[in-house]
Amino acid sequence: MIVKTIEIKKPGGIENLSLTDIEQPQVVPGKVLVRWRATSLNFHDYLVASGLLPVANGRVPMSDGAGEVVAVGEGVTQWRPGDKVMSVFFPNWLDGRPSLEKMSAILGETVDGCASEYTCLPANALTAMPDHLEFTEAATLPCAALTAWRALVEEGGLKAGDTVLIEGTGGMSIAALQIAKASGAFVFATSSSDHKLEQLKALGADELINYREDPKWGKTVNRLSSGGVDHVLDVGGEATLSQSVAAARIDGNVSLIGVLGGFKARISLPTIFQKNLHITGIAVGSQKMQSDMVSAYNASGIKPVIDQSFGLSELGEAFQYQELGEHFGKIVVEI
Incomplete structure (x- = not known):
């Protein structure tokens, strides 16, 4: 045939x-x-x-x-x-x-x-x-959602009450928002579009920031979260990593996932030391991780x-x- x-x-x-x-x-x-x-x-x-x-x-x-x-x-x-x-x-x-x-x-x-x-x-x-x-x-699910699952759950140990920062409105970021909210987390979300921010709010995002209007949005997230968030999912690389580091709390998790804003980044190394940050490169995940994610989707009903x-x-x-x-x-x- x-x-x-x-x-x-x-x-x-x-x-x-x-x-x-x-x-x-x-x-x-x-x-x-x-x-x-x-x-x-x-x-x-x-x-x-x-x-x-x-x-x-x-x-x-x-x-x-x-x-x-x-x-x-x-x-x-x-x-x-x-x-x-x-x-x-x-x-x-x-x-x-x-x-x-x-x-x-x-x-x-x-x-x-x-x-x-x-x-x-x-x-x-x-x-x-x-x-x-x-x-x-x-x-x-196999690439975007599994990447979010691994960053938050497998590597980050996401639990109810944690704070999460997602960047933009691509598939991985929205999957991360949905997984975080299903786990009982508080989610900060950024976008350059007020319309997209409203869409993120409808999906459950708790705090919204237009990064084009607020170029120091990392510090804003740090302030609004009273010292920084537990989990940051960085998708912009060169364009966003310094802000992601600023947004994270002491002993927080920064997952390096995307390079949409450039392949190289300049960041303050002393800030990483002082915050004792866990910075992890995330490239999707294993079959076992995917099976575990499927079980979570079945239990939560995420669409x-x-x-x-x-x-x-x-x-x-x-x-x-x-x-x-x-x-x-x-x-x-x-x-």
Whole structure:
């Protein structure tokens, strides 16, 4: 059977994404054939598709996927046809701390991703979907939501009554807001748009700051939180890290997650020493972390926020929309 897939053609560029006909993959021992129903856009996917992050010619992009199991290979016991599943960003990172070996396979970068109707992949490279979510909603979780989950829960030990600072209105930040509020935390949120701040408020954000109107918003958060917040999720890198450090409390957690504002940052090292800050680089998480997050989503009923949906043949247009930076929540592609 002929199926559709997207391939990256050298030298890259979203205008060169190629919708291609291929033979449907066949299931083999130890692997699972999945019919993908949706994927979602992350900044990592944009780097791959645009050619800023070089990949092999013909690579299938997109790290996030939600779909259903079609067939299972010999030796596979944890999945059955009809199971609803999600991809795992690092297929070889099943549990424990990160390592080079565990992180060598990256879906949509070093191995083929989810921009395809069908993929045959290792049985351990999947988790179940949350029971209450549609495919489009579940497809937003494997990268953005898991990054937020790991930063707050796995690394930060989030608990009720903690204070959290999220920056902007991308998928990771909104997932962090939802996870934090479901855990009983108090959330500070920043944006350059008053309209988006109102949307964040509707999702439960407790204190709102327009960073364009308040260039020293880090100090403002520190003051409003009576000495700094417990958890800061930094997504801007060069543009935001000094403010994130200012916002954090003594012995607080600063998670370095994104570089949307630049790849290099200048910060005051004495401030980090004096505050005894825990600064952690976060690159998604393991299969076990994702399974734990799914359990939390099932218990809390969290529903991801979707901004706009595109078709598989419109993946290039979806990335062009992402470039505008006007979305609130996740951009998804239905397959």
